[in-house]
Each structure stands twice: as C-alpha cells, then as structure tokens.
Amino acid sequence: MGEGRSGLRGLTRQQFLALGAGAGAGLFVAGCGGGPQNNPAMQGAGGDGGKTYEGPKVELAFWNGFTGGDGPYMRELVEQFSSENKNINVKMNTVEWVDYYTTVPSAVRSGKGPDVGIMHSDQLGTNAARSVIIPLDDVAGALGLKESDFASLIWNAGMYNGNRYGIPLDSHPLGLYYNKALMEKAGLDPNKPPQTGDEYESALSEMKSAGIQGTWVSPFPFTGTLMWESLLWQFGGDLYDADVSKATFNSDAGVEALTWLVDLVKDGHSPKDVAQDAEYVAFQNGKNAFHWNGIWQINAFKEIEDLDWGVAPVPQIGDEKGVWSGSHNFVIMNQQPLDDNKVQASKVFINWISQRSIDWAKAGQIPARNSVRESQEFRSLEEQSTLAEQVDYVHFVPPEPGIGDVQVGSFDLAVNEAVLLRKEPKAALDEAVGKADQLLQENREKYQA
Amino acid sequence: MTTQQVGQPGAAPSAAAKKAPRRQESKDFIGASPWTPYLFMAPYLVLFVVFVVIPVVYGLWISLHSWDYLLPGKPWVGLENYVNLFTPGSTTSGPFWKSMEATGKYTLFSVPLLVVIPLLVALVLNQQFRGRTFFRGVFFAPYVLSIAVVGILWRFLLDPNVGLINYYLGQLGIGTIPWITALPWAWISLVGVTVWWTLGFNAVIYLAGLQDIPRDLYEAAAVDGANAWQRFLNITIPGLWPVLLFVVSITILREANMFGQSYIITQGAPGEETTTAIIYIAETGLRQFNMGAAAAMAYVLAFFLLLISIANFAFFRQRGD
Numbered sequence: 001m002g003e004g005r006s007g008l009r010g011l012t013r014q015q016f017l018a019l020g021a022g023a024g025a026g027l028f029v030a031g032c033g034g035g036p037q038n039n040p041a042m043q044g045a046g047g048d049g050g051k052t053y054e055g056p057k058v059e060l061a062f063w064n065g066f067t068g069g070d071g072p073y074m075r076e077l078v079e080q081f082s083s084e085n086k087n088i089n090v091k092m093n094t095v096e097w098v099d100y101y102t103t104v105p106s107a108v109r110s111g112k113g114p115d116v117g118i119m120h121s122d123q124l125g126t127n128a129a130r131s132v133i134i135p136l137d138d139v140a141g142a143l144g145l146k147e148s149d150f151a152s153l154i155w156n157a158g159m160y161n162g163n164r165y166g167i168p169l170d171s172h173p174l175g176l177y178y179n180k181a182l183m184e185k186a187g188l189d190p191n192k193p194p195q196t197g198d199e200y201e202s203a204l205s206e207m208k209s210a211g212i213q214g215t216w217v218s219p220f221p222f223t224g225t226l227m228w229e230s231l232l233w234q235f236g237g238d239l240y241d242a243d244v245s246k247a248t249f250n251s252d253a254g255v256e257a258l259t260w261l262v263d264l265v266k267d268g269h270s271p272k273d274v275a276q277d278a279e280y281v282a283f284q285n286g287k288n289a290f291h292w293n294g295i296w297q298i299n300a301f302k303e304i305e306d307l308d309w310g311v312a313p314v315p316q317i318g319d320e321k322g323v324w325s326g327s328h329n330f331v332i333m334n335q336q337p338l339d340d341n342k343v344q345a346s347k348v349f350i351n352w353i354s355q356r357s358i359d360w361a362k363a364g365q366i367p368a369r370n371s372v373r374e375s376q377e378f379r380s381l382e383e384q385s386t387l388a389e390q391v392d393y394v395h396f397v398p399p400e401p402g403i404g405d406v407q408v409g410s411f412d413l414a415v416n417e418a419v420l421l422r423k424e425p426k427a428a429l430d431e432a433v434g435k436a437d438q439l440l441q442e443n444r445e446k447y448q449a
Numbered sequence: 450m451t452t453q454q455v456g457q458p459g460a461a462p463s464a465a466a467k468k469a470p471r472r473q474e475s476k477d478f479i480g481a482s483p484w485t486p487y488l489f490m491a492p493y494l495v496l497f498v499v500f501v502v503i504p505v506v507y508g509l510w511i512s513l514h515s516w517d518y519l520l521p522g523k524p525w526v527g528l529e530n531y532v533n534l535f536t537p538g539s540t541t542s543g544p545f546w547k548s549m550e551a552t553g554k555y556t557l558f559s560v561p562l563l564v565v566i567p568l569l570v571a572l573v574l575n576q577q578f579r580g581r582t583f584f585r586g587v588f589f590a591p592y593v594l595s596i597a598v599v600g601i602l603w604r605f606l607l608d609p610n611v612g613l614i615n616y617y618l619g620q621l622g623i624g625t626i627p628w629i630t631a632l633p634w635a636w637i638s639l640v641g642v643t644v645w646w647t648l649g650f651n652a653v654i655y656l657a658g659l660q661d662i663p664r665d666l667y668e669a670a671a672v673d674g675a676n677a678w679q680r681f682l683n684i685t686i687p688g689l690w691p692v693l694l695f696v697v698s699i700t701i702l703r704e705a706n707m708f709g710q711s712y713i714i715t716q717g718a719p720g721e722e723t724t725t726a727i728i729y730i731a732e733t734g735l736r737q738f739n740m741g742a743a744a745a746m747a748y749v750l751a752f753f754l755l756l757i758s759i760a761n762f763a764f765f766r767q768r769g770d
Contacts, residue, residue: 272625273627275604409544413720
C-alpha cells in the first residue's frame with residue numbers, strides 16, 4: 001500500500017478502541033476470537049498413511065460438486081466402497097461448484113463440514129493457505145504414489161508451498177466437439193475434423209458458404225475464456241510469469257489469441273452477442289458446428305438422440321500444441337478437532353477410489369494415473385481416450401492462493417469485452433494486466449500476512 | 450447486515466414524534482410496572498439487537514481490518530478499506546463505483562415504473578367488473594416465483610441467438626436484438642423483467658390503500674361536479690399519500706439492493722455494466738473472502754441509501770402537510 005496511507009495505519013487497534021467507539025465491539029470480538037488450531041501439519045501422523053483402517057466404525061462426509069452427468073458415477077463408486085469396507089460409511093453430498101468453494105470453508109470452520117472432498121487444482125493454494133485442507137504428503141508416501149505414476153503436469157498441480165495437498169484423480173481438458181451432420185452439409189468429411197489452423201479456417205469458410213456459423217464464441221469464462229487460454233498457450237504465451245508475481249497475458253501471444261477469437265465474430269463465423277451457454281445449446285440444436293468444450297460434456301451429448309457428433313483434440317491454431325485443462329483432486333478437510341480415525345479412513349477411501357479411476361473415467365474424465373490411462377479398458381472408451389492424447393501438453397492455471405480472484409477481476413473481463421466487440425483485444429488485455437498485477441500484489445500481502 | 454435495516458431508523462423519529470402526545474394517557478391506562486411496555490417489546494428487541502445492532506457494530510469493526518475469517522492474521526488497517534474506495538486506481542475503487550453507478554442507473558430506471566404502473570393496475574383492479582378477483586390473482590402471480598425461477602426463465606426467453614423472443618421477432622422480420630449482452634438492451638430487459646415480476650406486490654399495497662379511501666368522498670365530489678381526473682388528483686392522491694410514501698421507500702430500497710436479476714440473467718455483463726453494488730460486495734466478501742473491503746463498501750452503500758431515504762421522507766412530509 002502507498003506511503004501516504006501510513007498515517008491511517010498509524011491509528012492502532014488499541015487507540016481506536018480507546019476512542020470508545022468500538023469498545024462494545026471489542027468485547028464482542030474478543031468473545032468470538034480464537035479460532036481453530038492453525039497447525040494442520042501432520043495431525044494424521046502415526047497412521048500408515050491410508051493402507052488400511054482398523055479402527056472403530058466411522059462415518060465420513062464426502063462433498064463434491066459433481067452436479068452433472070458425473071454425479072451418478074461417483075455415487076456408485078462411493079456405494080461400492082461402503083459395501084466393501086464395513087467399518088467406513090461414506091455419505092456423499094453434492095453442492096454446485098460455484099457454491100462449493102464458498103460453503104466448504106465456512107462449514108469446515110464451524111465443524112460441520114465434510115471430512116473428505118474434491119477440489120480443482122487451481123483451488124488448492126487458496127484452501128491450503130486458509131487452512132481448509134491438510135497436507136497429504138504421508139498419503140502419497142505410504143501409498144507409494146510417485147510422480148512417475150502420474151502425468152507429471154497433473155501430479156505437480158497438486159502441490160502448494162512444497163507440500164502436497166491434493167491427490168489427483170483426473171484431468172479434464174478442453175476438446176473439439178464437431179457436428180457430423182453439419183460437416184456433411186458443408187461438403188466436409190465428417191470423420192476428419194480440422195486439426196490445424198489452415199484446416200480449421202478452410203472448414204469454417206466451407207461452413208460459411210453453406211450458411212452455417214462454424215464456431216460460436218462465448219464472451220463468458222465457460223467457454224470463451226477457456227478457448228482464449230488454450231490459444232494463448234498455443235501461441236507461446238502464458239498467463240503469469242514463472243513465480244506468478246506478474247501477469248504476462250497481454251504479450252503478443254495473448255493479443256494474437258484474442259484477435260483470432262474476435263475475428264471469428266467479425267468474420268461471421270460466430271454470431272455477435274452470444275449469451276451464457278448459447279454456444280452449447282446451439283451445438284446441441286445443430287447450429288454450431290465446432291464447439292470447444294470440456295471432456296465432461298461427453299455423456300451430456302451422448303444423451304441427445306438426434307445429435308451426430310464426434311470429439312477430437314483441440315486444433316493447433318498457434319505455433320505449438322496447448323490446451324486448457326482442470327484437474328480434480330482429493331483433499332482432506334481440516335475439520336477441528338481432527339479425528340485421527342476419520343483422517344485414516346479418508347485416506348483409505350481416497351486410495352480405493354484412485355485405484356478404480358477407470359470407472360470414474362466413464363463419467364467423462366481422463367484418469368490421472370498412468371497405469372489406468374494406458375490400460376486396455378481406458379483405450380476402449382473412444383471419446384475419453386481421444387482427448388487423452390492431449391495429456392502431454394495440457395496447461396493448468398497455477399495453484400497460487402487467490403488466483404481465481406485475479407482471473408475474475410482481469411482477463412475474464414477482457415475476453416468478455418473483446419468478444420462483445422466493446423474493446424480492441426490489445427487494449428482490453430493491457431488494461432486487464434494492470435488490474436491483475438495489482439490483484440496479485442494484494443494476494444501476496446493477504447496470504448503472507 | 451442488510452442495508453434496508455440501516456435505512457429504517459430514518460423512519461422511526463417521525464413516527465415517534467407523531468405519537469408523542471398520546472404517551473401521557475397510556476401511562477395512566479396501564480398503571481402497572483413501568484417495565485411493562487419494555488417487556489412487551491422484549492422479543493422484538495432481542496431479535497433487533499442480535500440480528501441488526503450487533504452485526505452493524507461488528508461489521509464496522511470488520512471494515513477496519515484486512516479480514517479473512519480463515520486466515521490466522523487479520524491485520525488492522527484503520528480506514529484503509531474506506532480510503533481505497535475513494536482512491537482512483539486502487540483495486541476496489543474502479544469496480545465499486547462502477548457497480549454503484551449500475552445500481553444508481555437501475556434504480557433510476559425501475560423505480561418510477563414500479564411506482565406508476567402498479568398504481569394504474571390498482572386503479573383498474575379497484576373497479577367493479579366481472580372476473581376482478583381472477584385478474585387480481587393474475588397480476589400478483591409472478592411475485593410468488595423466486596428470482597432463480599424468474600431469472601432462468603427470462604434468460605432462456607431473452608437469449609439473443611437461441612431465445613424464443615428473438616425467434617418470434619425474426620419471424621416478423623425484425624433482426625437479432627442483443628437483449629442481454631449489449632446496452633441499452635440489457636437494462637431494458639432487467640427493468641422489464643423486474644416490473645413484470647414485482648408489480649403485483651406494489652399493486653396489492655395500492656389496492657389496500659384505495660379501499661381505505663371512504664366512498665362517500667367520491668360521491669360528494671361527483672355531486673359537486675368534479676370529473677374523474679379531479680377526483681383522482683384531489684381525493685385519491687391525498688388519500689394514498691402515506692401508502693405512496695411507503696411504496697416509494699421500499700421500492701427504492703429493494704431496487705437499490707438488486708442482485709438476482711443481474712446475477713442470473715446477464716451475469717453482470719457486458720463487461721461490468723450490469724454488475725450491481727450488491728453483486729460486487731458479495732463477490733468481494735464471500736468469494737474473494739475480502740470481508741473488510743466488502744464491509745466498507747456495504748457501509749458506503751448504506752450511507753447513500755440513508756441519504757436517499759431521508760430526502761424521500763422529507764419530500765413526502767413537506768408535500769403531505
């Protein structure tokens with residue numbers, strides 16, 4: 001903060017209270033101060049890290065945000081686990097992801113939260129810094145989980161400040177969904193989706209001459225920002241510098257990526273003013289030919305009878321391959337007072353599901369474990385294994401604490417304004433980088449205070 | 450804490466002032482312990498203290514810190530959260546004042562419509578005609594829906610490219626209108642949806658007020674040769690004055706606290722244009738866990754609402770006496 005404001009800081013809490021104005025409040029605050037023991041490190045020590053559970057019968061609350069077609073798959077796994085492990089009863093509770101990350105911290109703080117849960121890799125830092133979750137290095141150690149068992153990018157996404165906070169379950173990259181009927185109508189081979197920039201652009205112009213808007217571009221995070229992030233990495237750029245202290249997404253790569261998207265709108269390959277989810281609805285209705293969306297949509301599209309579609313890796317528009325991906329991770333909550341039995345049982349549960357991630361892959365995910373990803377059973381899942389080809393060049397948002405807030409306050413807005421043709425791509429990104437740097441600075445102060 | 454409640458103390462003095470002369474008599478009437486009235490008020494007072502007074506004071510305390518309830522350190526920052534709001538270029542001042550502007554615009558657009566249209570509806574529904582009760586129900590019906598239902602319903606109807614409304618307009622040869630993604634259409638949609646959704650509530654209050662105006666006044670005026678417009682100006686409006694004050698006040702406070710419509714229908718877009726103050730405050734406090742800054746913003750918003758409420762009461766008292 002600026003020097004000029006030090007005078008305000010000069011008025012101390014005690015002086016303020018002495019003024020009398022806050023005297024009553026002070027008593028009140030003292031009354032509810034304290035808080036949980038903020039030393040979550042290694043409370044589970046003494047256990048074997050989750051190989052077996054021999055303690056008394058426990059009930060585990062397991063929360064996640066699988067509200068879509070993925071929910072039933074997870075529920076089935078949970079039921080199977082509970083029937084095989086008589087003294088661990090897992091109760092699953094589903095909350096929408098948007099609410100999940102606001103509900104879970106307060107629930108854990110009040111002692112009414114879950115024992116075990118799922119978090120996205122880019123949320124691990126925030127929740128680790130806020131003591132919502134505990135380190136799981138011993139789980140990884142005891143279960144013999146090593147980097148070589150996992151795709152290294154996914155494995156490293158579970159790390160924060162030198163500790164492991166998440167056991168990766170899967171990765172869920174973006175993919176290119178294509179409508180075969182529309183491709184036929186435009187005279188394209190429906191079994192040969194465009195995979196390079198040239199192919200993509202010529203396919204779009206074929207579509208255009210057939211009167212079809214080939215790729216609807218959303219101005220919202222889902223799916224507009226995800227497209228832009230993928231393109232940014234393809235053009236050789238990145239969101240932040242190596243230690244996430246400065247935003248770098250207004251580089252030439254970032255501008256080129258955003259310009260490419262905006263040109264789709266300007267050249268009539270996308271309608272203007274696409275509202276939230278309209279591009280997704282239009283794909284299902286046979287109006288949007290090439291739709292970039294997450295792997296988790298596979299089952300949703302399978303349920304639509306008249307939709308003739310396929311899925312391919314995201315085309316390489318830029319100089320290198322690159323695609324946005326998220327990753328679900330198992331976490332153990334810092335529920336005070338931590339019950340050693342529950343922590344141990346949670347570890348057993350995590351290990352069990354992690355080994356059966358082939359069943360989870362059917363929900364529309366790529367298993368994090370190499371052994372599962374390379375199994376014959378996974379290869380037989382046509383759509384999932386096609387998108388798994390991208391696993392070596394996926395990019396994740398770094399797990400820095402508060403990183404989500406930086407995105408909301410900066411490049412989400414820039415993509416929105418540029419795609420809605422309210423600002424030029426470069427101007428929008430330059431402005432957003434300024435905001436992002438400020439927010440990164442504030443996060444550093446906040447989470448190191 | 451809600452800003453509505455902060456606004457209310459403005460109402461208390463005027464009500465108390467009017468009742469003052471009667472207090473003398475009531476003392477004699479009860480004749481029992483002087484604590485009796487307080488005992489009767491106790492249940493409300495307890496709720497008021499627990500849910501209003503304590504949160505208001507506690508919120509003020511929070512606003513003087515960099516406050517994340519889960520971080521071990523909650524450093525004291527004095528007035529910094531407030532100063533940031535008034536320092537151009539800080540992370541909070543830009544978006545906050547933009548959201549205040551959005552709230553102001555929205556309130557300005559929606560309140561006149563929500564004061565006038567329900568009054569017209571109430572005047573019609575106050576007439577004698579067949580099916581009157583049915584139509585009263587029809588106008589009130591949307592109000593029973595939650596904002597989640599209303600928001601999702603209208604988001605689908607208003608979608609520029611795959612929505613029903615533009616589809617039918619297209620059949621009529623009218624091109625794509627960006628109902629929820631560009632200005633001024635986004636405001637037109639948000640105000641329109643809100644009027645559709647809440648006009649029934651204001652209309653019912655007006656209707657109750659209209660039914661309180663003695664019939665014989667109208668009859669006497671008609672005998673004296675007053676036409677319908679004159680009767681409306683000289684009997685209906687003065688008779689409705691306290692109701693009007695109530696409707697204007699709660700409508701301003703309700704619309705200034707608008708959240709759901711923008712949050713669901715436009716997601717605050719285009720850019721941050723329809724991000725209202727409450728959305729931004731909730732975003733800052735509950736999603737970014739920046740409670741201190743959010744609390745400071747809530748007090749600034751509450752202060753503005755207090756000023757508006759005071760001005761509102763002053764206007765109605767002056768014109769009413």
